[in-house]
Amino acid sequence: MGFFFTKKDDSDKESLTEKLDECAGQRQLFQQALKSLLVLIKDFSFDIKELDADKFKKQMDTLSGEFSLSNKISRIEAAFDSGKDAIINYINNKKSYFKERENELKSIIDLLTKGLSVINEENIEFNQKIYDKSIAIGNITLLDDIKKIKDSIKSEVEHMQVVIREKQTSGQRQIEILTRELNALKCDLEKAQTASMTDGLTGAYNRLAMDNYLEKLVDKSVISNAPFALLMMDVDNFKKINDSYGHQIGDSVLVALIRQCKELIRKEDFLARYGGEEFTLILPNASLKNAVKKGTEICRAIELSCYVLGEKFGDQKLSFTISVGISTFQKGDTVKTVTERADNALYLAKKTGKNKVVTEKELK
Structure with missing residues (x-):
């Protein structure tokens, strides 16, 4: 008995390829839809200390990451079950919290009613x-x-x-x-x-405000693809300034930097102290080209400025420079990834001469 082999038609391969592409497209669509839903669920939470909203938001971010990165059904199912329990627990805690607040409001209303009755007696x-x-x-x-x-x-x-x-x-x-x-x-x-x-020294926003603002921008961009740029700025040779003139002059340098930046940015731009002598500038709806232009403008303005140190230093003049690293929001970014790229670009700027602007495109 003989075996007969038939050659598969190329059209079958093309059909299979089309179906695979369609499945891959559907998978990406579902992933994006799930991530968008998780962002909306995060917005549903209230920034109330008793409800531990920060923990809940981090759980949703972790769940979103699992949906994006994992290809194993079993892992996705486990992540979904864990996330589902977290959402249900948060909703139940939220209901309990507002029920307690409702009872408190009723007590306040009773007190006000009694107070009004006293006023009525006076009348x-x-x-x-x-x-x-x-x-x-x-x-x-x-x-x-x-x-x-x-x-x-x-x-x-x-x-x-x-x-x-x-x-x-x-x-x-x-x-x-x-x-x-x-x-x-x-x-x-x-x-x-x-x-x-607010940062007590410079009057700029502090790290907490920056983290909250950046998280909201990332969530918004996941849904609407709204662009933004992140500039990480660091004072060059700041330790040398502190060692030579003291921390009081070092503080004055940071205050002067923020004052100069505020004169050059838009009302909607977000300026914050990231830590020490490092600052961030977030530019909503800005492209990489716009961000480079703004970063270069700030660099040059700082470089060309001169500050009088006062009688203690014989009215000596001090100049300083800054280095800038820039990243922009990319599809799939998190707060961590977009910040890391800007930070790495800043490190490269410091490493390759300082007093310059380096973007994420120059990273290897």
């Missing part, structure tokens, strides 16, 4: 005084002597005016006290919010 007392005076005025009509009538009316009117003035003074005093207390609370809250997000 009742005031109304009663006015009513008694009206009865007294009415009784004056029973008098026969015109002079007595006039004197009585005058006396009762004066008493009424005293009662009204006392009520007005009391009410105005209460309003003024409450207004002062509310304004003080509002001012303290604004100061606390600003202090928690």
